[in-house]
Amino acid sequence: MNFSEMFHNSFSSVSPLKTEDELFKRVIERTENMENKKKISLRKPIVAACAVIMAVAAATVTAAAAGLINFNEIFGGAIKTQSNELGEKLIGNAADVKWSVSDDDYVVNLKGVTGTSDSLLAVIEITRADGKPVRNYLSNLDFLYERGFLTAFESVKLNDEFDNNGSGGCSTTINEAGNIEIRFSHSLTSVAGAKFELNCLGFYPTAEFNETHIDSFKILGMLGNSCEYYLDEIEKRALGKIELLDLSWSLEFTYTPSEASKTKIVVNNFNKPIRFGFDVSAVGGGEEEFKEFETAIEVIKADSIGIELKLSFVPEEYEAFWEYRFLPDSKKNEMKCINTDGTEIFLTPGAWSAGADESKYVVEMSLCYYDEKDVLATDISEIKAIVINGTTIELK
């Protein structure tokens, strides 16, 4: 039996959980609900005895301080910023932030935004207007919080304009303050002044629910872990006794990369020297190993945006494919630029591609500038050498 037959035999018996009719019906229902939520913003507690419908006033708030949001430490450490004026100029700002929320008990805050000319990173927090943790209002399942389970939510929906190529992503968590925090990153077009509209369709468990029933399996799924002994408790509480948060909000702001950030790269999570190596499949086995190879390194281009390198090597005893990964805690084989004044700028990877030609394996990668002292890239004309994987390439 060949691979094709194996795949067909196996996957042909993988059947969707919903029938086609059920899926169709559900898609139509969800779409209609989405449309209705945009028109009428409701907060709908799940109460068996009665359904209370509250008319909601949307609050439109312009960002404080004349419309400019400055990203700073509150961004959460994911982005290193320069503490002086130069750093802020290098990154960008968000202007004319507006948001509206379906329930005036809740507030949406743009905590920070940064990015480059072609990517955007932002953090949004949803808090309660009375200052109490949002988490406390999500359900009555206090005992689960005490046991350290996280209550998570439906993912944030981005409008199609920014979601159609899948180049972005977002994560939703409960932060230390007990509030909902959303971090999202997305690619922008090369046009400055991108406008985002985030239509959050509500935070509620992934359970399908109505006034009389909650799918406890889904709630279990939401809470995670082996909670089977809580199942009865959840079911007892389910019918009308759990108040679920159903919040709709939209956030609209204009992000403009600063002039400086259009020509310099702002990098993200790496703040330590990077060890440069490869995952390869070992001879005779399926396990991966991390190996370092002697590489021939060619600088294709070095300019104010970054450096493009071509690395090639011939690991004869290994399979055709490998990938690099980063060990930010290791100080071995640093990747860095050395300036004429002796200061160092560490390199972090941007886009890269890998392939093989007839005789060797080749990586082409773009590297970005990052300074471990929180100072962003300086003028490339000051860079005299690049150190890659222990090899020093003199540029001057």
Add this chain to the structure above:
Amino acid sequence: MTENELNRIIRLFGKNVFRTAFCYMKSYADADDIQQEVFIKLYTCGKEFDSDEHIKAWLLRVTANLCKNKLNSCWHRRILPLESAFDIPAEEKNADEFTEYLFRLKPKYRIALYMHYYEGYSVKEIAAITGSKENTVLSYLSRGRKQLKDILLKEGYNEF
């Protein structure tokens, strides 16, 4: 898009979307969520398609993107497997042994193999769907085949 058209496409490609999502997520429940989201996107995107093959490729691309987002989300990383926590018929948990072995591969290898051997896509088409370069897909296929073969040999499969 009309409801009739949506219905038609669901019948044509609903299973493909589900199986692709299942290959990524290794979970019936997650694949079910993804499948639903994919068709909601289709219904609301307002996009014009040239052919059914165009539709299918779009559906699988969106499926791949949603799966990748979900796999990478903080929420997903904090969830532990639930198979032991709820009552699902045994035959639904995994299609068979083969998928269990396939699931030992990294997502990028197993989805490349699935797209090629089950959906019948070429390297170029897989690259377009998954957003990878063609050379990368070639490498995923090569490496995935080797790893899967090694697993199958260890598990006593002799003929393939």
